[in-house]
Amino acid sequence: MDFLSYQNGQLFLQNNAIADLAKLYGTPLYVYDEEYIKERWLEYDNALADRKHLICYAIKANSNLAILNCLVKLGSGFDIVSQGELERVLRAGADPKKVVFSGVAKSVSEIERALTVGIKCFNVESEAELERIQSIAQRLNIIAPVSLRINPDVDAKTHPYISTGLRDNKFGVSYSLAIGIYQKAQKMSHIAIEGIDCHIGSQLTEILPFLDSAERIRVLFDQLISIGITIKHIDFGGGLGVCYDDEIPPQIVDLINALKNKFADYPEVELLFEPGRSIVANAGLLVTKVEYTKHQDNNHFAIVDAGMNDLIRPSLYKAWMKIMPVQQPNPDDQMYDYQIVGPICESSDVLGRNRQLAVEQHDLLVICSAGAYGFSMASNYNSHPKPAEIMVNQFGHRLIRQRESYDMLWQGEII
Numbered sequence: 001m002d003f004l005s006y007q008n009g010q011l012f013l014q015n016n017a018i019a020d021l022a023k024l025y026g027t028p029l030y031v032y033d034e035e036y037i038k039e040r041w042l043e044y045d046n047a048l049a050d051r052k053h054l055i056c057y058a059i060k061a062n063s064n065l066a067i068l069n070c071l072v073k074l075g076s077g078f079d080i081v082s083q084g085e086l087e088r089v090l091r092a093g094a095d096p097k098k099v100v101f102s103g104v105a106k107s108v109s110e111i112e113r114a115l116t117v118g119i120k121c122f123n124v125e126s127e128a129e130l131e132r133i134q135s136i137a138q139r140l141n142i143i144a145p146v147s148l149r150i151n152p153d154v155d156a157k158t159h160p161y162i163s164t165g166l167r168d169n170k171f172g173v174s175y176s177l178a179i180g181i182y183q184k185a186q187k188m189s190h191i192a193i194e195g196i197d198c199h200i201g202s203q204l205t206e207i208l209p210f211l212d213s214a215e216r217i218r219v220l221f222d223q224l225i226s227i228g229i230t231i232k233h234i235d236f237g238g239g240l241g242v243c244y245d246d247e248i249p250p251q252i253v254d255l256i257n258a259l260k261n262k263f264a265d266y267p268e269v270e271l272l273f274e275p276g277r278s279i280v281a282n283a284g285l286l287v288t289k290v291e292y293t294k295h296q297d298n299n300h301f302a303i304v305d306a307g308m309n310d311l312i313r314p315s316l317y318k319a320w321m322k323i324m325p326v327q328q329p330n331p332d333d334q335m336y337d338y339q340i341v342g343p344i345c346e347s348s349d350v351l352g353r354n355r356q357l358a359v360e361q362h363d364l365l366v367i368c369s370a371g372a373y374g375f376s377m378a379s380n381y382n383s384h385p386k387p388a389e390i391m392v393n394q395f396g397h398r399l400i401r402q403r404e405s406y407d408m409l410w411q412g413e414i415i
């Protein structure tokens, strides 16, 4: 595997390999490492080998069909949040019996489709949703498997936009209402209670919030058992963070061991996890080209061809992502404190601030850790086509999604 390497868990490719790929497919360009994705998934799987479990990869992190298919082959389940995501996992070859359906706004048609294909479980986020599922299931004469997503009111200590387990967040049912809703579900003719679900946020860099949440889930589990409600699985959600800079988050195995311990006395209960970012983030790179440099009024701009339309994390969350030059600078090249900005007509279109670099027009840069919430959040804003995606492994590379053509951007009709 000589053209792939990892530093701090982040993927790097040999510079000439990046230059070759950029020449072949153009920029911006997403590149993913297949082996790394498999290894992360297997890390979850191995850590859970001693108990009944299902890893439901959260496809919102990266829903490229080739990545989904590679996880299907490993035996993965999937966490979906829309019918579009359901259609994608089915297309990638997933077993619907391994699909859990999260999300606060499931529509009638989404519920009908999920019931008809026979998913593993609905992660129900409100009492009103439970009633809707019951009524559709009754009409279709199908028993709907459900978990209640519990909002444990735990601070995930992450960016407020991606914290989901605080009582003021829209997600899940309030902890204090949970027992009453389970009792209601138990009386419904077409509902089968399967489990308890929670997910407290994303990019968590500490184990403690997971443990606090698991503790609350454990108390609820014991209460449900005491009133005769059987729980077949516990879904701990996703959320484990990755290293974007030099901060090292907990290892997958440490998280799993800590959570497994909470239910060690119930070995028959299946444990579910919904990891997204920790499987794909550091397997990905975004390659971009410097279109221009501009030096004025004490500002140094490297204007690149990737923007917030391709990778929104830095604009949306002020997320810091490592940006590396592909060409090695000469010792006498002038370094500047660059703002790395994209083509979009918004001042928030900044991929990196204050980066000491020596770059010139036509140079290539790579944005590291871009495998999660990169392409999946990309848009056609300013009518830019979405970039191509490439999968690499030790044998070479393959195109797994073409760059969009301008034809594909046409929407609507001229009347």
Ligand SMILES: Cc1ncc(COP(=O)(O)O)c(C=O)c1O
Pocket (backbone or CB within 6 Å): 058, 061, 079, 102, 103, 164, 199, 201, 202, 203, 237, 238, 239, 240, 274, 275, 276, 277, 278
């Ligand atoms: C319900 C649910 N499950 C799983 C995930 C995956 O989270 P992450 O990518 O942080 O592992 C998310 C996203 O935060 C989510 O909303």
Ligand SMILES: N[C@@H](CCCC[NH3+])C(=O)O
Pocket (backbone or CB within 6 Å): 060, 162, 202, 203, 313, 372, 373, 377
């Ligand atoms: N989009 C976020 C994560 C959202 C998690 C989804 N609940 C990010 O890029 O960090």
